[in-house]
Amino acid sequence: KAGVTQTPRYLIKTRGQQVTLSCSPISGHRSVSWYQQTPGQGLQFLFEYFSETQRNKGNFPGRFSGRQFSNSRSEMNVSTLELGDSALYLCASSESPGQGALRGQTDTQYFGPGTRLTVL
Amino acid sequence: AQTVTQSQPEMSVQEAETVTLSCTYDTSENNYYLFWYKQPPSRQMILVIRQEAYKQQNATENRFSVNFQKAAKSFSLKISDSQLGDTAMYFCAFMAGSGGYQKVTFGTGTKLQVIP
Numbered sequence: 001k002a003g004v005t006q007t008p009r010y011l012i013k014t015r016g017q018q019v020t021l022s023c024s025p026i027s028g029h030r031s032v033s034w035y036q037q038t039p040g041q042g043l044q045f046l047f048e049y050f051s052e053t054q055r056n057k058g059n060f061p062g063r064f065s066g067r068q069f070s071n072s073r074s075e076m077n078v079s080t081l082e083l084g085d086s087a088l089y090l091c092a093s094s095e096s097p098g099q100g101a102l103r104g105q106t107d108t109q110y111f112g113p114g115t116r117l118t119v120l
Numbered sequence: 121a122q123t124v125t126q127s128q129p130e131m132s133v134q135e136a137e138t139v140t141l142s143c144t145y146d147t148s149e150n151n152y153y154l155f156w157y158k159q160p161p162s163r164q165m166i167l168v169i170r171q172e173a174y175k176q177q178n179a180t181e182n183r184f185s186v187n188f189q190k191a192a193k194s195f196s197l198k199i200s201d202s203q204l205g206d207t208a209m210y211f212c213a214f215m216a217g218s219g220g221y222q223k224v225t226f227g228t229g230t231k232l233q234v235i236p
Contacts, residue, residue, distance in 0.1 A: 033224070043211065043226040056223045090165060092224075107153060107215060109224060111165035 001027050004093050004112035012118045018079040021115045025072050025093030032074040033109060034066060037088040046089075049074050081119045088114045122147045122214050126227035133202045134235050140187075141197045141230045143212030149173075153215045154188065154195045155224070160208040168210070171195065199232075207234045 005024045013019050025032050034046040045058040049068035066076045072093070078085055092109035123146045133139035145154070156168040171179045171188050178186050183203075187196045199206055212227040 035224075035226075042228045045223050045225070048223060058223075088163065092165075108155065108167060108170055109215075110167065111157075113162075113164045 004091060004110055006089075006091050006112040006115050008115060009113065010116045010118075012120060013081050014120050015081055015083060017081050018077065019081060019117060021076045021078075021089055021091075021117070023074045023076070023091030023093075023112060025074070025091075026095075026110055029093035029095050029110075030072050031094045031109075032068055032072065033092045033094075034074070034076050035090040035092065036060075037090055037114070038086075043090070046076070078117075083119050086117060086119045088116050090114045122149070122216065122225045124212050124214050124225050124227040126210075126212050126230050128230045129228070130231045130233070132233040132235055133199075135202055135204060137202055138198060138200045139202055139232065141199075141210050141212075141232065143195045143197070143227055145193050145195065145212070145214050147193070147214065147216070149216045151216070154186075155213040155215070156184070156186070156195075156197045157211045157213060157226075158206075158208045159211065159229075160205075165211075169197065202234045204234050204236060206232060208232060 007022045031050045033048040035043050037043045046060055047057045047066050048055050052068045063079045068074045091112045094107050094109045125144045152173045154171045158166045158168045169179050169181045169184050171186055178188050183200045185198045209229045209231050211229045213224050215224045
């Protein structure tokens with residue numbers, strides 16, 4: 001199976017602009033999560049989508065939003081970009097909806113290569 | 121809220137030697153997963169190994185094995201016969217196994233350098 005793909009790989013924007021990042025999960029995976037990675041804050045959870053619904057959200061301002069399509073592909077949008085939004089944005093997909101470890105389902109997240117966003 | 125702590129920001133090991141990376145976590149959950157991910161300089165995050173909390177047996181994947189101590193909330197990664205390709209950032213991660221949603225909490229990472 002093809003892995004998680006993210007487009008674009010690199011992006012340069014200026015403050016105040018908005019940006020849309022795309023993530024295509026592994027075929028058959030229905031859950032997509034987004035993370036922001038910066039040297040100072042490390043890996044921080046943004047949100048998770050399953051069946052076109054946002055099920056969980058991290059502690060990010062409302063400028064960060066996302067959506068998921070019926071084919072499980074997901075997009076993340078950041079509006080009114082700030083310098084501090086410069087980061088590597090990682091998308092991860094998983095097979096099952098996280099019904100519990102005891103059910104033995106594979107909730108493992110597989111990551112894409114990321115989109116490097118630079119805000120000038 | 122869950123927390124994951126990696127107390128070793130950087131480590132180095134000679135090629136072919138063994139190294140252990142430490143990870144502790146805090147949670148009130150009883151069902152959960154623990155992971156070690158590797159992020160080489162190319163930046164692609166790769167799953168190294170996974171442990172289900174309900175399993176007492178420590179997970180192993182070739183040269184990688186874990187020491188899972190549930191009562192102590194400790195989850196260390198042992199890399200045997202270290203290779204140059206093991207040079208990377210290693211992240212310990214926690215995911216609750218219930219609740220019907222996925223949210224992974226990562227540690228701050230350990231930068232491992234394998235020295236020829």
